[in-house]
Amino acid sequence: MGKAKKGPKFAVMKKAVTSKAIKKKSYPETFQVIHRHFFFQYNTALGPPYRILVDTNFINFSIQNKLDLEKGMMDCLYAKCTPCITDCVMAELEKLGQKYRVALRIAKDPRFERILCTHKGMYADDCLVERVTQHKCYIVATCDRDLKRRIRKIPGVPIMYITRPTKHELGFCVADSWCANYVHHQTQVLN
Numbered sequence: 001m002g003k004a005k006k007g008p009k010f011a012v013m014k015k016a017v018t019s020k021a022i023k024k025k026s027y028p029e030t031f032q033v034i035h036r037h038f039f040f041q042y043n044t045a046l047g048p049p050y051r052i053l054v055d056t057n058f059i060n061f062s063i064q065n066k067l068d069l070e071k072g073m074m075d076c077l078y079a080k081c082t083p084c085i086t087d088c089v090m091a092e093l094e095k096l097g098q099k100y101r102v103a104l105r106i107a108k109d110p111r112f113e114r115i116l117c118t119h120k121g122m123y124a125d126d127c128l129v130e131r132v133t134q135h136k137c138y139i140v141a142t143c144d145r146d147l148k149r150r151i152r153k154i155p156g157v158p159i160m161y162i163t164r165p166t167k168h169e170l171g172f173c174v175a176d177s178w179c180a181n182y183v184h185h186q187t188q189v190l191n
Contacts (some may be wrong), residue, residue, distance in 0.1 A: 017071045045137040051113070052160060053128055054064070055142035056092050059103045069183055073141075076160065087117040088127035123153035125150070132157050 031138050052073055053121045062069050073081040085107050093104045117127055132138055133154055141160040149161055 012059045021182055045135075046139070046156075046158070048077075048079045050077055050079055050139055051082055051137060052083050052139045052141050053115075053131065053145060054083050054085050054089065054107075054112070054126060055140070055147060056089055056096075056127060057143045058141045058160075058162065059093070059106055060100065061143045063102055063106070063163060065164070067162065069106065073160070077139075082113050083111070084113045084115050085139070086115045086124070086127050086131065090114075090126040105151070129154075 039060065050073075050172070053071070055167070057067070069083055070081060073083065090104075090107060093100055093107055096103075096104070119127070119130075122130075125144065128140060128147065129150050132140055132151060136154075139158045139160055140147075142148060142151075142159050151157055153157055153190055
């Protein structure tokens, strides 16, 4: 009987990439990059008075941070703003129960424009994305990461969200007593 080889039987071999294989792949010469800060170039329907679609968690964050929604929006955009709430967002607030009754009371404020939804049984996030893709005359106000990620894929739709100030920003506010009393949190509009 012969002697068996002592090498690995099922060894994985590395693929050697040749220069011919690289040349065979065709890559696109140019592709269009949509920059976020050019949303007025892609969306000409956006202008004052701004109509802002408000999400459930944006209302909750404004309550936690003790911000007046309409005043904060006007301070951020330097123009008249009309907060809009869809029926799906109202239904979501009603489903959340007694814990979010203050948010529901704010959403029922007559200053907020009510937008009727024709669909049934849809999540509020899906409703907002569908509304924005059809009509690009809205700014979306949300603090939800997943919803922001979905809306950023739609060109020309700005996003408004609430952030907490950093320690560095608070240091500047403490130096000025008026600033310390007035500015607690920062609202940003980005796309």
